[in-house]
Amino acid sequence: MQANESIPYVVGVDLGGTNVRASVTDISGNLYGEGRTDSRAMDGVDATVAQIATAVADAVSTSGVDRSRILGIGMGVPGTVLPDEGIVAWAPNFRGWDGVQVGEPLRVATGLPVIMGNDANVAALGEYTFGAGVGSRCMVMFTLGTGIGSGLVIDGKSWIGVSGCAPEMGHQIILADGPRCGCGRSGCLEALAGRDPICFRAARKAHLGRSTLLLERSGHDLRYITPAMISEAAAEGDEIAVETLNETGYYIGLGVANAMNILNPDCFVIGGGIAGAGDLLLEPIRRTVEVNALYSAVKACRIVRAQLGDDAGILGGAATALQRFGGQG
Amino acid sequence: MQANESIPYVVGVDLGGTNVRASVTDISGNLYGEGRTDSRAMDGVDATVAQIATAVADAVSTSGVDRSRILGIGMGVPGTVLPDEGIVAWAPNFRGWDGVQVGEPLRVATGLPVIMGNDANVAALGEYTFGAGVGSRCMVMFTLGTGIGSGLVIDGKSWIGVSGCAPEMGHQIILADGPRCGCGRSGCLEALAGRDPICFRAARKAHLGRSTLLLERSGHDLRYITPAMISEAAAEGDEIAVETLNETGYYIGLGVANAMNILNPDCFVIGGGIAGAGDLLLEPIRRTVEVNALYSAVKACRIVRAQLGDDAGILGGAATALQRFGGQG
Numbered sequence: 001m002q003a004n005e006s007i008p009y010v011v012g013v014d015l016g017g018t019n020v021r022a023s024v025t026d027i028s029g030n031l032y033g034e035g036r037t038d039s040r041a042m043d044g045v046d047a048t049v050a051q052i053a054t055a056v057a058d059a060v061s062t063s064g065v066d067r068s069r070i071l072g073i074g075m076g077v078p079g080t081v082l083p084d085e086g087i088v089a090w091a092p093n094f095r096g097w098d099g100v101q102v103g104e105p106l107r108v109a110t111g112l113p114v115i116m117g118n119d120a121n122v123a124a125l126g127e128y129t130f131g132a133g134v135g136s137r138c139m140v141m142f143t144l145g146t147g148i149g150s151g152l153v154i155d156g157k158s159w160i161g162v163s164g165c166a167p168e169m170g171h172q173i174i175l176a177d178g179p180r181c182g183c184g185r186s187g188c189l190e191a192l193a194g195r196d197p198i199c200f201r202a203a204r205k206a207h208l209g210r211s212t213l214l215l216e217r218s219g220h221d222l223r224y225i226t227p228a229m230i231s232e233a234a235a236e237g238d239e240i241a242v243e244t245l246n247e248t249g250y251y252i253g254l255g256v257a258n259a260m261n262i263l264n265p266d267c268f269v270i271g272g273g274i275a276g277a278g279d280l281l282l283e284p285i286r287r288t289v290e291v292n293a294l295y296s297a298v299k300a301c302r303i304v305r306a307q308l309g310d311d312a313g314i315l316g317g318a319a320t321a322l323q324r325f326g327g328q329g
Numbered sequence: 330m331q332a333n334e335s336i337p338y339v340v341g342v343d344l345g346g347t348n349v350r351a352s353v354t355d356i357s358g359n360l361y362g363e364g365r366t367d368s369r370a371m372d373g374v375d376a377t378v379a380q381i382a383t384a385v386a387d388a389v390s391t392s393g394v395d396r397s398r399i400l401g402i403g404m405g406v407p408g409t410v411l412p413d414e415g416i417v418a419w420a421p422n423f424r425g426w427d428g429v430q431v432g433e434p435l436r437v438a439t440g441l442p443v444i445m446g447n448d449a450n451v452a453a454l455g456e457y458t459f460g461a462g463v464g465s466r467c468m469v470m471f472t473l474g475t476g477i478g479s480g481l482v483i484d485g486k487s488w489i490g491v492s493g494c495a496p497e498m499g500h501q502i503i504l505a506d507g508p509r510c511g512c513g514r515s516g517c518l519e520a521l522a523g524r525d526p527i528c529f530r531a532a533r534k535a536h537l538g539r540s541t542l543l544l545e546r547s548g549h550d551l552r553y554i555t556p557a558m559i560s561e562a563a564a565e566g567d568e569i570a571v572e573t574l575n576e577t578g579y580y581i582g583l584g585v586a587n588a589m590n591i592l593n594p595d596c597f598v599i600g601g602g603i604a605g606a607g608d609l610l611l612e613p614i615r616r617t618v619e620v621n622a623l624y625s626a627v628k629a630c631r632i633v634r635a636q637l638g639d640d641a642g643i644l645g646g647a648a649t650a651l652q653r654f655g656g657q658g
Binding site: 080089090137138152154159160161162163164165166167168169171172173174175176178183185192251254257258259261262263264265266291292294296297299300301 | 409418419466467481483488489490491492493494495496497498500501502503504505507512514521580583586587588590591592593594595620621623625626628629630
């Protein structure tokens with residue numbers, strides 16, 4: 001896009017355990033320029049802040065946008081964030097980040113005001129503002145990855161709870177005394193529909209000797225099955241892959257139904273890697289929700305795939321910054 | 330209390346399947362006068378509206394408050410309510426009420442503006458405004474009765490969802506493929522910790538032949554065990570009653586933990602009949618929450634008993650009316 005000098009801009013930053021990506025964004029979610037660096041997650045706050053500042057500088061310099069028109073930076077962080085304090089309370093993928101000021105050194109390094117948020121919350125605000133949630137009043141989003149992240153937007157504002165840890169919907173218990181979760185508890189949604197349980201589910205079925213594309217795709221070692229392999233095999237009609245998505249969709253659907261009963265939103269967005277399976281996963285989710293959520297809650301809510309893909313983090317950061325610094329929303 | 334002519338008043342109405350109660354209330358939650366009638370739930374909307382109007386008129390005439398100082402009526406209804414439309418969408422205890430205008434005929438019959446809400450939501454706003462939730466930012470309430478009602482207040486406002494059915498936390502699924510619920514689904518919190526499952530739990534233990542006060546208290550017919558009998562026997566140290574409360578507290582605790590992970594509130598209020606057991610129920614709830622909710626969510630939230638008792642409905646109605654007609658909150 002060509003920059004327009006009469007409208008405000010922000011910088012959206014997507015901070016991951018491996019890479020940092022940044023782009024300048026306008027109020028319509030158009031991207032201008034790009035910066036991309038290694039996040040140096042194991043080298044401490046100073047090193048990572050310097051990397052982020054480099055990505056931001058590269059994004060600004062390649063954007064064609066006058067620096068004076070940029071209101072600030074919005075950044076999603078994989079962890080628990082206290083946005084008003086600029087503090088990262090907990091970020092398991094970054095060494096030495098727990099309870100640490102990140103906003104202020106980043107402001108000093110870039111000369112721009114900074115607002116941070118949890119990456120799943122930020123992605124949800126991105127979908128609400130620029131993607132699948134546009135036009136909704138209350139939106140819930142699940143991001144299906146290694147774990148299950150979630151975000152909640154009510155009347156235009158992210159709800160992150162009184163200490164910044166909401167909405168941890170991946171750790172709702174849907175099967176009391178069920179399988180052990182990575183968090184140490186039992187029967188969490190994530191323990192039934194996170195990356196590992198999905199792959200184990202497929203491997204268990206394949207172990208029973210039925211023919212499946214997954215055997216060859218995994219190099220005849222079922223430990224190497226990935227969600228992407230399952231999605232692809234299901235799209236080709238592989239029975240075990242389809243069953244795996246059906247059963248996974250059942251558990252995700254119970255989590256969606258619970259969130260729907262509790263919050264009665266008008267839009268539910270499903271994102272993350274395995275959501276790439278599309279209707280092969282969304283249909284079992286929808287069928288489960290139809291029988292497990294209240295009729296009036298089901299009737300009021302559409303269940304849709306995320307739209308922003310790889311740009312969800314950047315656009316979510318941008319939406320967060322526009323809300324904080326631009327008077328949007 | 331003696332009425333003060335310089336402050337505004339409202340009428341709080343508690344509509345139940347058997348009785349209607351009304352009282353005039355000031356902004357501090359003091360009650361003035363009372364009206365009480367049969368609700369004539371099976372005789373149609375007109376009959377019940379006339380009964381409510383009688384209760385309101387009695388409350389006003391016995392209150393000593395000048396009628397001109399009364400801003401309006403707030404009423405909790407056991408069902409799904411569309412507050413802005415004055416419509417009751419669903420009220421299983423009242424014949425002919427589904428999808429019916431109730432606010433307008435009540436306004437005509439009383440000459441006062443009317444705001445309605447679901448009884449559990451309204452009770453939660455009452456506790457938030459006048460009771461156990463005072464001073465909190467985000468409050469969740471469970472009302473443990475025949476079913477499990479719930480309410481959610483965020484930044485002073487009840488959140489009832491986009492179609493008025495939130496937050497149905499009693500129908501969150503905590504045990505996939507678990508026991509059948511009255512709603513037709515399986516494994517809902519209510520199917521594990523509603524009135525009947527609590528009584529069945531005690532009866533099953535007693536059937537196994539261990540000595541228990543419940544045998545005599547139920548007239549040697551275990552079908553007649555009530556939650557009140559269980560609470561009383563537990564207070565006297567009855568082993569089976571204590572075990573029943575412990576197991577019930579475990580399931581309620583899972584529901585509380587889920588709500589806490591999803592919403593990260595700073596106050597959780599437990600009300601309703603069986604909550605009368607006090608710490609005998611609250612302690613197993615707290616212990617379950619401590620191990621099943623995120624540490625930072627647990628740390629941020631107190632779990633307390635409801636304070637308003639039998640006046641929760643009236644004071645909740647009053648809080649709702651003060652918010653709508655009095656510019657409170």
